[in-house]
Amino acid sequence: MLAPIKSPRKREALGVRSERRVKEILMVARQVFSEQGYEKSTVLEIARSMDVSEATVFSYFTSKRDLCMQVIKVWYDEISSELEREVPLIIGTRAQLHFIVRKHLATLMHEGTGMCKLVLSEGRTVDEEFAEMQADLRRRYTAPLKKVFSTAQRSGEIRQDMPLPLLRDLVYGATEHVLWDYVVTNNKPDIDTTAAQLTDMFWSSLVPLPADLKKLAQFHVEVADALRRLDVPAEGNARIAANAR
Amino acid sequence: MLAPIKSPRKREALGVRSERRVKEILMVARQVFSEQGYEKSTVLEIARSMDVSEATVFSYFTSKRDLCMQVIKVWYDEISSELEREVPLIIGTRAQLHFIVRKHLATLMHEGTGMCKLVLSEGRTVDEEFAEMQADLRRRYTAPLKKVFSTAQRSGEIRQDMPLPLLRDLVYGATEHVLWDYVVTNNKPDIDTTAAQLTDMFWSSLVPLPADLKKLAQFHVEVADALRRLDVPAEGNARIAANAR
Amino acid sequence: MLAPIKSPRKREALGVRSERRVKEILMVARQVFSEQGYEKSTVLEIARSMDVSEATVFSYFTSKRDLCMQVIKVWYDEISSELEREVPLIIGTRAQLHFIVRKHLATLMHEGTGMCKLVLSEGRTVDEEFAEMQADLRRRYTAPLKKVFSTAQRSGEIRQDMPLPLLRDLVYGATEHVLWDYVVTNNKPDIDTTAAQLTDMFWSSLVPLPADLKKLAQFHVEVADALRRLDVPAEGNARIAANAR
Amino acid sequence: MLAPIKSPRKREALGVRSERRVKEILMVARQVFSEQGYEKSTVLEIARSMDVSEATVFSYFTSKRDLCMQVIKVWYDEISSELEREVPLIIGTRAQLHFIVRKHLATLMHEGTGMCKLVLSEGRTVDEEFAEMQADLRRRYTAPLKKVFSTAQRSGEIRQDMPLPLLRDLVYGATEHVLWDYVVTNNKPDIDTTAAQLTDMFWSSLVPLPADLKKLAQFHVEVADALRRLDVPAEGNARIAANAR
DNA sequence: AATGAATGAGCATTCATTCAT
DNA sequence: CATGAATGAATGCTCATTCAT
Structure with a gap:
């Protein structure tokens, strides 16, 4: 199921200079992709941003998608x-x-x-x-x-x-x-x-709520609820609740 | 006299038949867009999915984006x-x-x-x-x-x-x-x-975590008391654990 | 060689009301065509300008070009x-x-x-x-x-x-x-x-230039020319020439 | 950051080969445009006329209009x-x-x-x-x-x-x-x-039509005189017709 | 290693025109 | 008589991608 990666022969024999190029391209591409989004970015723009031809980019990355994924x-x-x-x-x-x-x-x-x-x-x-x-x-x-x-x-x-x-x-x-x-x-x-x-x-x-505290909290909620239903302003409760942290 | 925005074909005074069409298109478009995503969908595909010409779709929606937004x-x-x-x-x-x-x-x-x-x-x-x-x-x-x-x-x-x-x-x-x-x-x-x-x-x-859980316990006691006074049996035992932050 | 005019059956039986319509359309079309030019005008726009459907226009004129030509x-x-x-x-x-x-x-x-x-x-x-x-x-x-x-x-x-x-x-x-x-x-x-x-x-x-006047005019020109070539400012001649109407 | 005008593909630094191409395209385009007129010509036709893809034409000229204008x-x-x-x-x-x-x-x-x-x-x-x-x-x-x-x-x-x-x-x-x-x-x-x-x-x-043709005649006489004084034989008889408005 | 040049494959959008109702 | 609805047929333009040099 692994995507059959078209083995880029070129990629194998990359020297040190090339590694630098790859990083350079990645940098510029990151810039461009993040500014314009994938669909709106063009390889041309990326290439131009580093004064290289489109073809050069494609000799380091198999496709635009590949580049983006990298x-x-x-x-x-x-x-x-x-x-x-x-x-x-x-x-x-x-x-x-x-x-x-x-x-x-x-x-x-x-x-x-x-x-x-x-x-x-x-x-x-x-x-x-x-x-x-x-x-x-x-x-x-x-x-x-x-x-x-x-x-x-x-x-x-x-x-x-x-x-x-x-x-x-x-x-x-x-x-x-x-x-x-x-x-x-x-x-x-x-x-x-x-x-x-x-x-x-x-x-x-x-955090694990201890059963008791949990019950207590639930109780609190229910009482507050009940009070509200009676149209009694639960000021007191609100005040209790308002001092956390 | 400013460049007259060429309004899309019809769009006003939709008849009954038209309303149906609009909904129909929206349904199919939803299908297609959701399967392929916006960029990969084509209006042609949407049109074909309902045996209609591309032009028909464009007579109900001004643009692909319009359609998608709808x-x-x-x-x-x-x-x-x-x-x-x-x-x-x-x-x-x-x-x-x-x-x-x-x-x-x-x-x-x-x-x-x-x-x-x-x-x-x-x-x-x-x-x-x-x-x-x-x-x-x-x-x-x-x-x-x-x-x-x-x-x-x-x-x-x-x-x-x-x-x-x-x-x-x-x-x-x-x-x-x-x-x-x-x-x-x-x-x-x-x-x-x-x-x-x-x-x-x-x-x-x-849920509000009262910094002072004692207050909560006190509240419990008071409410229980109050309830008792109303002849409503209160349940729930307030044993307080101290692990809330 | 006469353009085989697709005889528009409809056109034959045009009543008085229809004649009025034809003129109405022609008026609006003249307006639109002359404002936008032929290519940029659309039949839709012409039709809309007179609150009629495109189809109506086409029932009076066989084609856009026909209309324009009319x-x-x-x-x-x-x-x-x-x-x-x-x-x-x-x-x-x-x-x-x-x-x-x-x-x-x-x-x-x-x-x-x-x-x-x-x-x-x-x-x-x-x-x-x-x-x-x-x-x-x-x-x-x-x-x-x-x-x-x-x-x-x-x-x-x-x-x-x-x-x-x-x-x-x-x-x-x-x-x-x-x-x-x-x-x-x-x-x-x-x-x-x-x-x-x-x-x-x-x-x-x-106007037919009488031979003599023609010759005279030509003579005038040649002398002036000759003078100019001698770098002698032909002021006199210029003055003579300057009083026509 | 204003919408960056996506410059057309290349166009700068045309090599020798490219210059030739440009001229070639211009020639063919001239042919096509002049035969069919602008609106009826298509870039496709121009491209085909020189066994090149449409895209190629567009890589040398930004648009059809650009091409025509060139x-x-x-x-x-x-x-x-x-x-x-x-x-x-x-x-x-x-x-x-x-x-x-x-x-x-x-x-x-x-x-x-x-x-x-x-x-x-x-x-x-x-x-x-x-x-x-x-x-x-x-x-x-x-x-x-x-x-x-x-x-x-x-x-x-x-x-x-x-x-x-x-x-x-x-x-x-x-x-x-x-x-x-x-x-x-x-x-x-x-x-x-x-x-x-x-x-x-x-x-x-x-040609200036002197209002007073007599002046012209007089001029003729004077020049003839002058010429005679130079021993240059003057030709041309000034008989003046009166039909210049 | 780099690239100039070329291109195939798309794609959204427009409109004159037709026809059943 | 009028038209709502539908569409066939184009068309200009873009870009990732390839390849000979």
């Missing part, structure tokens, strides 16, 4: 490596979660809305052929968080009644939604604040 | 209407949240991965010109949840220290990430289970 | 009729020439650059099939001038050593070139002045 | 250059006029009715965007005649009571009307005869 791959590889190196240095599940969330936000926002779009949206469109590669990249990228979570689950630090993928969806979904908001509205949120708030909420979701 | 708009309008009608019938914030999450999951998964892709990914790509319309649709669509949350915040039922947009990002982000997982892996998760789990986690994030 | 024909017929009626009322060859030139200028400039363009340029483009009709219209249109000239030639009032068509080319060519200038630059020249000037020049060309 | 421009440039070089070599205003008229006739008739149509009719239609360029070409093309006339006017050799543009309209208008006749009737007139006749008529229009 761009995305580079991005994922970079941040994945960093995560793999840095996360283990953090102590404490919550702190690790916070670190990952913050990093995700920060990295994607760093280059403006461009990479956001590319990784979050365009990357998704670019064809089935690369679906597997995408999945692999994504898997590696989310592995650190997954590891954090599975360890924490095993130790009972976080709730065990939720499937791991769902926890991942919670974290990345919410975080990326924030990023997408940024893309659409172009309002750059404060990274630190947002990361803290997100982590806070995630943590609330993750 | 498709997306119809989808949003439908589900938005339903939400606006149904959510108020639900009693209780948590139940409303659950309803919305479940509905979101169910609706988008209902037609296979197609509409997921279209709404979640393509919908995001299709051009600046429609950005505003997209935003409007989205705004209306998320309005019910927003209202639920803002009401609940005002009453103190959910925490007030989180900005509304972030709460929305939490809910829609996580939910849509689950959906996207479905798109990528093609593993359809169980809707009810997932909705329940997500809601559970969201609720944990949303 | 528009041009109407224009030619109108002005031809007028010329045929009015020219004979004028007395004197020169006055008749002046009248025709002035009328040509005035009529074509009357409706702005639109009809100029249509009659002078678009009319020429619209297809070989109608070439003959065009030629006929043109022939009838130029007939009055031709008659004036042939009469004057026979009587010896104007020179007989020039072929009639060339005289016609002289008059219409120059006049229409003036009109075209107007189309291009959009500077409307004064009709009376221009007509007078053109007629003046035409008349000089037409 | 064709027209080349024609104008060629003849303009020739005129600029040749006219100054001619001695005598009348001879220069004759030369220009003859050249205009000859050049346009040389390639059959094709270039006539293109330059005389299509050239006028092809869009506002190129209006200015057209005007420039035309200006340069008519400049030699204009110069001849303005010099002759200043020296008093031709009448000064007519605006230069009108003189130009007279000459080019009549000449082009002759050409258009050729286009319509396909009867090729004899170039030399026609040029001579036209020039003759033009000259009659241009």
